[in-house]
Amino acid sequence: MLRRVLILVVVLALSVPVLITVSGYNDLQGRDEESKAAWSEVLNQYQRRADLIPNLIEAVKGYANHERQTLEAVAQARSNATGLKATPELLKDEAAFNKFQQAQQQLSGALARLLLVAEQYPDLKANNNFRDLQSQLEGTENRIAVARKRYIDTIAELNKAIRYFPTNLTAKYLLHIEPKPNFTVEDEKSVAKAPAVKF
Numbered sequence: 001m002l003r004r005v006l007i008l009v010v011v012l013a014l015s016v017p018v019l020i021t022v023s024g025y026n027d028l029q030g031r032d033e034e035s036k037a038a039w040s041e042v043l044n045q046y047q048r049r050a051d052l053i054p055n056l057i058e059a060v061k062g063y064a065n066h067e068r069q070t071l072e073a074v075a076q077a078r079s080n081a082t083g084l085k086a087t088p089e090l091l092k093d094e095a096a097f098n099k100f101q102q103a104q105q106q107l108s109g110a111l112a113r114l115l116l117v118a119e120q121y122p123d124l125k126a127n128n129n130f131r132d133l134q135s136q137l138e139g140t141e142n143r144i145a146v147a148r149k150r151y152i153d154t155i156a157e158l159n160k161a162i163r164y165f166p167t168n169l170t171a172k173y174l175l176h177i178e179p180k181p182n183f184t185v186e187d188e189k190s191v192a193k194a195p196a197v198k199f
Contacts, residue, residue: 024167028175031158035180036088038151043086045144046104052140053078053111056133060114063124070110070117077103077110094181101183111137148183155182 057071081103090096115134118124159179162171171177 024161024170025174028158028161028167028171028177031154031161032175032177035091035151035154035158038147038154039091041147042144042151045140045147046081046086049107049111049137049140049144050078050082052133052137053107056111056114056130056137059127059130059133060118060124063118063121063127063130070114074107074110074114077107081107091180092178097181098184108141152182155180 053074057074061071084090084096084100084103086100090100115137118130118134124130158177159182161167162177162179
């Protein structure tokens with residue numbers, strides 16, 4: 001009888017670490033898949049924006065030929081942004097992720113400058129094609145913001161699961177999942193300052 005109790009205690013003692021290690025396996029797998037899906041949606045929206053840009057450039061080109069530098073800057077920024085391969089490995093390499101993020105920010109800035117230039121041409125603003133493209137682009141920028149927010153939330157949950165005990169054991173030793181990088185603001189100090197409003 002004592003021997004059976006001793007064997008039972010040993011079996012339980014050995015199985016507890018295994019159960020703790022395996023705990024969270026499905027949860028981690030699910031969160032990893034959710035993060036990949038959220039990232040795919042971010043890329044989908046970036047691609048939508050990149051697809052709209054050539055049409056927008058063509059619409060502006062006819063009205064603002066002497067704004068060639070702005071048009072070329074947008075085209076170059078689009079080329080840089082679409083030239084970076086957004087593979088799943090990108091999410092594992094923080095430097096590559098930051099480079100991708102910078103290219104997208106440069107493209108956003110170039111587009112903002114292009115739309116500002118377009119404001120100087122009343123005939124262009126009245127053009128239906130341009131207005132439709134501008135509206136689609138604005139909608140896409142909103143979709144990008146929503147997709148990025150979903151990705152940020154998904155990555156936060158995945159990274160917490162990777163760090164919390166006992167799932168951190170499963171993540172590290174069984175699945176070899178590392179925390180994934182998240183979107184950041186390029187210059188946090190400038191964002192922290194309230195904008196000056198002058199009339």
